[in-house]
Amino acid sequence: MTSRPTDSPRRAVYEILQRVADGAFADVMLDTILSRSKLEARDRRLVTELVYGILRLQGRIDFALAQFCNQPLQRLQPEVLWLLRLGTYQLLELDRVPAHAAVNSTVELARELHLEQAVGFINGVLRSLDRGKASIPWPAPEKIKLYLQHVCSQPAWLSKEIMRQLPNVEARALGESLAGPPPLTLRVNSLKTSPEDFLHALGEAGHQAHLSTFAPEGVTIDRRGEKPLPGDAQGWYQVQDEASILIAHLLDAHPEQRILDACAAPGGKTTHLAAVTENQSEIVALDKYPRRVEMIQQGALRLGCSSITAKQWDLTEPADFLETQSFDRILLDAPCSGLGVLRRNPEGRWNKSSVNLRELAALQRQILENIAPLVKPEGKLLYSVCTFSHGETDAIIDGFLADHPEFVLENLQQQVSPDWADLFTARGTLRSYPHRHSNMDAFFAARLHRRS
Missing domain, CATH: 3.30.70.1170 (Sun protein; domain 3)
Incomplete structure (x- = not known):
C-alpha cells in the first residue's frame, strides 16, 4: 500500500521539499502537512528537522553528492535529486539514523514514488557516499569563499555579501552560525x-x-x-527571537503616546509595544494583506493587547487617511531579504539573489519616504530590518538623511543599558549577529529624531 505524507515521515519531507522548490514557504508547508498528519510526536520532530536541515545545508549536501555522482547534479531529474539530498543529509548529519536505514528508506521511497528507473542509481550513489564520506575534500576554513559556499552552505552571492560585511574570521563564524539551527x-x-x-x-x-x-x-x-x-x-x-524583542525597547515608546507600526504583521513587535506601554498608548498597525491584518488582531486578542487598531494598507502609497505629523513614535520594520533569519527561513538563501536585494532596498526607501511625514516634531522613527546587507541598512539611512535634514540619527548606544553596548556600532545603530550576541538573529536598527 502506498503511504501518504500524513503517515510516512520521509514521504512528508519529500512532499514539503517539492512544494518549497515550487515556491512555497517551508514553515507554511510544514504546518499544512503536519496539521492533517497522523504521525506521532517523534516522527513530527524528525520531519521538521529533516526539512529545515536539508534546506539549510543544501549547498553542503550538494558538494558531498557531487563527489560520488557520475553526472552533474543540475542534469538529474529534480525528484531524484531531492531524494538524494534526503538520504545524504541523514548519512552526514544524523548519527542516530543508521546508514543502512537512511539508504534503504530512500530507495523504498523512490519505488513508492514510481521512480523505479532511478532506484539503482540512488542506491549506488548513497552507498558510495556512505563508504567515502570520511574522504570528502571539504574546503579548508582558510579558503573563506569556498568554505562559506560548500561547508556553510551559503550560495555564491550571499558568501560575497558576508565577506563584504565582515573580516574573514568573523565571516566564517557568521556563515557557520547561519548553517546551524536557531534557538x-x-x-x-x-x-x-x-x-x-x-x-x-x-x-x-x-x-x-x-x-x-x-x-x-x-x-x-x-x-x-x-x-x-x-x-x-x-x-x-x-x-519571538531575542533580537526582535529588542526592537520595541529601541523605539523608546511610552504610555499616552500615539504609535504607528507601519509594517506590522504578524504582530510580535506590535503586541510588544502594547505591553511596554501597558496598553495605555494608541497603536495603529498597518499591513498590506488582509489575512495578515487578521493575524495581528488574533495575536492582540490572545495576548490581551487592547490598545491596537489594525488596518490594511499598502505603504507603497502614502497613508492619506492618517494626519501628517500625528505620531509620537513610528516603527518601520521594513520588508527585507531576511538574511539575518535564514536559519528560520532557510529556503531564502536559494530563492533570492543580489538583484532581489536592490529591489528590496528601493521598496524600503519608498515606504520610509511615505511614513516620514507622519512623525511629529520631536518624534522618533525606528527603521529596522532582519538582515545585514549594506544596501538594506546603512545605505538606506544615509540616503534618507541626505535628503531629509529635518531628521537626525540618534546614537542608541548612549540611550540604553550599558549591558547592551556590544550590540551597537560606533555611530549608534543596532547590529546584532548570532556568532557575537548569544545566538540571536542578525538585525539592524537605526532611530531617527525629527527636529522641530
Whole structure:
C-alpha cells in the first residue's frame, strides 16, 4: 500500500521539499502537512528537522553528492535529486539514523514514488557516499569563499555579501552560525506574567530554559519536555527571537503616546509595544494583506493587547487617511531579504539573489519616504530590518538623511543599558549577529529624531 505524507515521515519531507522548490514557504508547508498528519510526536520532530536541515545545508549536501555522482547534479531529474539530498543529509548529519536505514528508506521511497528507473542509481550513489564520506575534500576554513559556499552552505552571492560585511574570521563564524539551527526564544508577555514566573512554570512542566542575555522579557528554551509549553492559551508568551524583542525597547515608546507600526504583521513587535506601554498608548498597525491584518488582531486578542487598531494598507502609497505629523513614535520594520533569519527561513538563501536585494532596498526607501511625514516634531522613527546587507541598512539611512535634514540619527548606544553596548556600532545603530550576541538573529536598527 502506498503511504501518504500524513503517515510516512520521509514521504512528508519529500512532499514539503517539492512544494518549497515550487515556491512555497517551508514553515507554511510544514504546518499544512503536519496539521492533517497522523504521525506521532517523534516522527513530527524528525520531519521538521529533516526539512529545515536539508534546506539549510543544501549547498553542503550538494558538494558531498557531487563527489560520488557520475553526472552533474543540475542534469538529474529534480525528484531524484531531492531524494538524494534526503538520504545524504541523514548519512552526514544524523548519527542516530543508521546508514543502512537512511539508504534503504530512500530507495523504498523512490519505488513508492514510481521512480523505479532511478532506484539503482540512488542506491549506488548513497552507498558510495556512505563508504567515502570520511574522504570528502571539504574546503579548508582558510579558503573563506569556498568554505562559506560548500561547508556553510551559503550560495555564491550571499558568501560575497558576508565577506563584504565582515573580516574573514568573523565571516566564517557568521556563515557557520547561519548553517546551524536557531534557538527557540519566547517573549514573556508582561501584561500576563513575569519572566521569572514563566521560567518557573516551564520547569514545572519539564522544560529546561534560561533567561535571555539581552532582552529583558526573553526566555530561551534549552530542551523541551514532553508536555506542551505552559500558558499558550492564556497568552503568557509569544515566540519571538531575542533580537526582535529588542526592537520595541529601541523605539523608546511610552504610555499616552500615539504609535504607528507601519509594517506590522504578524504582530510580535506590535503586541510588544502594547505591553511596554501597558496598553495605555494608541497603536495603529498597518499591513498590506488582509489575512495578515487578521493575524495581528488574533495575536492582540490572545495576548490581551487592547490598545491596537489594525488596518490594511499598502505603504507603497502614502497613508492619506492618517494626519501628517500625528505620531509620537513610528516603527518601520521594513520588508527585507531576511538574511539575518535564514536559519528560520532557510529556503531564502536559494530563492533570492543580489538583484532581489536592490529591489528590496528601493521598496524600503519608498515606504520610509511615505511614513516620514507622519512623525511629529520631536518624534522618533525606528527603521529596522532582519538582515545585514549594506544596501538594506546603512545605505538606506544615509540616503534618507541626505535628503531629509529635518531628521537626525540618534546614537542608541548612549540611550540604553550599558549591558547592551556590544550590540551597537560606533555611530549608534543596532547590529546584532548570532556568532557575537548569544545566538540571536542578525538585525539592524537605526532611530531617527525629527527636529522641530
